[in-house]
Amino acid sequence: MISAFTGTQVRAAEEPLLAAGLGDVLMQRAAHGLANAIITELRARGRRIYGARVVVLAGKGNNGGDGLYAAAFLAARGMRTTAVLTSGAGHPQALAAFERAGGRTHDLAGAAPGGLAAETARADVVIDAILGTGAKGGLRGSAAGLVKAIVEARRQAGHGFVVACDLPSGVDSDTGAAVEPVLAADLTVTFGAAKSGLLADPGADYSGRVHVVPIGIEDNFPRPSVRRLESADIAGLLPGPARRAHKYSRGVLGVVAGSATYPGAAVLACRGALAAGVGMVRYLGPPEVADLVRQSCPEVVCSTGSVAENRVQAWLVGSGLGPDDHDQLARARDAIDSGLPTVADAGALPALPDRLAPHVVLTPHAGELATLLQRLGGTEDRAAIEAATLEAARDAAARTGATVLLKGASTLVAAPSGDVYSQADGTPWLATAGSGDVLAGVIGALLAQAGPGVEHLNELAVDGDGRWAALAALGAALHGKAGRAASDANSGGPITAGVIASAIPGAWGKVSMLSNPGGPKRKSHSHPLR
Numbered sequence: 001m002i003s004a005f006t007g008t009q010v011r012a013a014e015e016p017l018l019a020a021g022l023g024d025v026l027m028q029r030a031a032h033g034l035a036n037a038i039i040t041e042l043r044a045r046g047r048r049i050y051g052a053r054v055v056v057l058a059g060k061g062n063n064g065g066d067g068l069y070a071a072a073f074l075a076a077r078g079m080r081t082t083a084v085l086t087s088g089a090g091h092p093q094a095l096a097a098f099e100r101a102g103g104r105t106h107d108l109a110g111a112a113p114g115g116l117a118a119e120t121a122r123a124d125v126v127i128d129a130i131l132g133t134g135a136k137g138g139l140r141g142s143a144a145g146l147v148k149a150i151v152e153a154r155r156q157a158g159h160g161f162v163v164a165c166d167l168p169s170g171v172d173s174d175t176g177a178a179v180e181p182v183l184a185a186d187l188t189v190t191f192g193a194a195k196s197g198l199l200a201d202p203g204a205d206y207s208g209r210v211h212v213v214p215i216g217i218e219d220n221f222p223r224p225s226v227r228r229l230e231s232a233d234i235a236g237l238l239p240g241p242a243r244r245a246h247k248y249s250r251g252v253l254g255v256v257a258g259s260a261t262y263p264g265a266a267v268l269a270c271r272g273a274l275a276a277g278v279g280m281v282r283y284l285g286p287p288e289v290a291d292l293v294r295q296s297c298p299e300v301v302c303s304t305g306s307v308a309e310n311r312v313q314a315w316l317v318g319s320g321l322g323p324d325d326h327d328q329l330a331r332a333r334d335a336i337d338s339g340l341p342t343v344a345d346a347g348a349l350p351a352l353p354d355r356l357a358p359h360v361v362l363t364p365h366a367g368e369l370a371t372l373l374q375r376l377g378g379t380e381d382r383a384a385i386e387a388a389t390l391e392a393a394r395d396a397a398a399r400t401g402a403t404v405l406l407k408g409a410s411t412l413v414a415a416p417s418g419d420v421y422s423q424a425d426g427t428p429w430l431a432t433a434g435s436g437d438v439l440a441g442v443i444g445a446l447l448a449q450a451g452p453g454v455e456h457l458n459e460l461a462v463d464g465d466g467r468w469a470a471l472a473a474l475g476a477a478l479h480g481k482a483g484r485a486a487s488d489a490n491s492g493g494p495i496t497a498g499v500i501a502s503a504i505p506g507a508w509g510k511v512s513m514l515s516n517p518g519g520p521k522r523k524s525h526s527h528p529l530r
């Protein structure tokens with residue numbers, strides 16, 4: 001599991017060591033980690049270390065200090081290093097170390113930004129060490145002008161790579177909100193722990209790969225601000241049938257999806273659910289949609305009864321419903337009122353009661369979340385939500401009381417308690433019609449299999465209502481991995497929603513096998529019948 005913290009949390013964790021006079025030690029550890037990561041990256045790209053050209057953009061604070069010390073280490077390895085002091089001053093000890101190591105210094109105040117930008121664009125390595133966790137807002141003044149010019153010069157003639165020191169300057173370490181200009185990094189080397197802003201869009205757009213360098217503050221961290229499930233966590237959370245399992249003990253998902261206008265959504269939701277290990281899917285909907293579901297997925301049991309008459313362990317409602325599908329929307333509301341774990345997707349979102357419970361998982365994309373929040377008195381439009389995804393997801397969970405999964409390149413799942421998961425396992429090819437219906441089916445299947453206790457989540461120290469968020473994150477991870485595997489199988493080519501569903505069992509098997517190389521898992525998460 002990747003645990004990410006706000007800048008404030010990281011600074012609080014540093015505090016006891018700073019009070020003990022270890023500030024410079026921490027900075028040198030950070031800088032060593034940064035320099036080593038740069039050498040590793042150069043080697044991986046088949047580039048020479050000796051003689052490589054490095055430009056460090058250094059602010060006047062401790063972030064600049066990290067960058068200058070790292071450049072001093074690189075100079076000692078024979079690299080040609082230049083520092084641009086973006087505020088006309090540098091961290092005194094780090095700057096002295098850099099100059100002793102033979103580095104060249106430019107003061108941005110006295111230089112032509114055009115020339116510096118061109119030199120930076122020609123460098124093999126650019127280190128962005130202007131702003132770190134102490135930043136207030138985006139880059140200002142001449143530093144902003146320089147970064148803008150570098151972005152442009154690199155677009156025309158850049159050939160090296162950019163490494164962000166702790167975080168890309170201009171990205172908010174807590175929220176991931178970004179103020180242009182921001183120099184997009186290929187790699188972010190971050191200290192002590194990942195910052196939550198690196199795992200949420202748009203911050204993640206600028207961060208590239210994230211590499212964490214431990215600096216000795218790790219024992220001081222509180223509960224993480226954002227978490228990300230990795231393969232071993234996913235394998236530990238995936239349910240598996242007990243030896244004497246039967247279809248009912250494995251969980252039944254009821255699906256209220258699809259309409260005359262969008263019948264395919266019902267099929268895709270059912271296909272997602274069937275692929276994600278559920279014992280049975282019961283479908284409720286208009287006869288013509290039920291016919292299509294039966295033809296496409298003969299495994300699905302179509303029912304004519306009411307929500308109350310259908311015995312299930314979880315519900316999925318809303319995929320492919322429009323505002324005029326009154327019968328389906330009435331069923332969706334009954335399912336939400338049933339007290340069972342429920343995924344509420346797409347067309348169900350505008351029909352929700354204002355207050356919900358954490359076992360109801362909402363799955364909006366940014367546009368749907370904007371509509372939902374506006375109904376609750378918010379003013380954000382889609383663009384505002386895309387500019388501050390972490391705050392929007394948390395806000396929606398707090399206002400509704402539900403678990404909120406905000407879809408996107410980084411999919412965020414917020415629990416009403418404030419716990420957040422961020423999954424980015426997929427590929428942009430997942431942005432295809434019907435992909436969200438498959439995701440809703442996958443999460444529904446996982447809820448149906450979880451059972452009332454969901455004890456196995458204790459392995460992740462997930463407690464209370466946070467378990468619904470963990471299960472939704474598990475679904476997002478599986479969906480993302482399936483999409484990526486399906487695209488990889490076609491050498492990185494496009495995928496369709498149906499192909500994502502077909503790839504779910506393989507992604508499930510692969511992640512389980514990687515973490516349990518001895519063979520399939522025997523752990524059972526089956527639950528008593530209700």
Ligand SMILES: NC(=O)C1=CN([C@@H]2O[C@H](COP(=O)(O)OP(=O)(O)OC[C@H]3O[C@@H](n4cnc5c(N)ncnc54)[C@H](OP(=O)(O)O)[C@@H]3O)[C@@H](O)[C@H]2O)[C@@H](O)CC1
Pocket residue numbers: 014018023024026027028030059060061062063064066130131132133134135136137138139140143165166191215
């Ligand atoms: N504590 C430690 O020992 C360790 C810390 N570590 C490292 O330190 C980083 C945090 O360092 P930090 O607290 O010095 O803040 P930092 O991010 O460098 O920025 C503050 C400076 O920038 C300025 N400034 C602010 N906003 C601005 C803007 N919008 N545009 C322009 N300027 C702006 C602000 O000036 P002011 O506005 O106050 O005049 C101030 O001078 C952290 O990310 C990590 O890399 C690690 O080495 C581990 C050990």
Ligand SMILES: Nc1ncnc2c1ncn2[C@@H]1O[C@H](COP(=O)(O)OP(=O)(O)O)[C@@H](O)[C@H]1O
Pocket residue numbers: 365407408409410411426427428429430431432433434435436437438439479
């Ligand atoms: N750029 C992207 N990179 C990775 N995944 C994406 C990207 N854009 C969208 N996705 C994923 O694709 C799915 C799209 O869902 P949704 O917008 O509901 O589509 P639809 O309504 O057509 O089914 C979500 O799981 C989302 O996280």
Ligand SMILES: [K+]
Pocket residue numbers: 063128129130131132164165166167168169
């Ligand atoms: K930085």
